[in-house]
Amino acid sequence: GSISRVGGRGNSRVNVNGQLNFNQLFHYITGVLRISLPNATMFASLFRYAMTGACIICAFLAKQNWKSACMCACIIYGFQGTCSSYLLVFFIVPVMMLLDTEYKHSWLTYIYLALFIFAIAPICFPDLNIAGWSRYMPTKISSLAVLGLVGIGCLDTLVYIVPIAKDKIKNRKIFKSKKDVLIKGGAV
Numbered sequence: 001g002s003i004s005r006v007g008g009r010g011n012s013r014v015n016v017n018g019q020l021n022f023n024q025l026f027h028y029i030t031g032v033l034r035i036s037l038p039n040a041t042m043f044a045s046l047f048r049y050a051m052t053g054a055c056i057i058c059a060f061l062a063k064q065n066w067k068s069a070c071m072c073a074c075i076i077y078g079f080q081g082t083c084s085s086y087l088l089v090f091f092i093v094p095v096m097m098l099l100d101t102e103y104k105h106s107w108l109t110y111i112y113l114a115l116f117i118f119a120i121a122p123i124c125f126p127d128l129n130i131a132g133w134s135r136y137m138p139t140k141i142s143s144l145a146v147l148g149l150v151g152i153g154c155l156d157t158l159v160y161i162v163p164i165a166k167d168k169i170k171n172r173k174i175f176k177s178k179k180d181v182l183i184k185g186g187a188v
Helices: 022-032 040-061 065-078 085-101 107-120 136-171 178-183
Strands: 125-127 132-134
Touching: 022 040, 022 136, 040 065, 040 136, 065 085, 065 136, 085 107, 085 136, 107 136
Parallel strands: none
Antiparallel strands: 125 132
């Protein structure tokens, strides 16, 4: 079946034979966890916009350019009304930027690489429903890997930004009276 039939318009079930955008990922995860929500479509839409907003903010605040490119690729992949496998090609840009610029071998870099591999790699698994090999379960893995990239990218950006923000707030001079302003050379 075609995932384009699930446009998020009042449908709380997700077609399991295709890629999942942010909206459909919400339905998929709540379905797998067997969570029933009365306004699932509204919550899925909020989740879609929250993930997109987080990606936009992180794209501007990320420390490395490849992380910004990764967040932009996540927006392109996850915000669409319908999500197709060809959208994963946009993740090649941040992967190439990562491999070109990252010289420090940290565990976080390896987590990013693993998520990129799970998102992009065309893996086939046995499917008991069709008694053969299928690429449909790996499409869920790639969609969940994109969600993982959003999560780790946001956490990584937050860890990078919070100490900088604390330092700026700490070093900011706050004057308590007009006398302090005049002494510091400011105008009242």
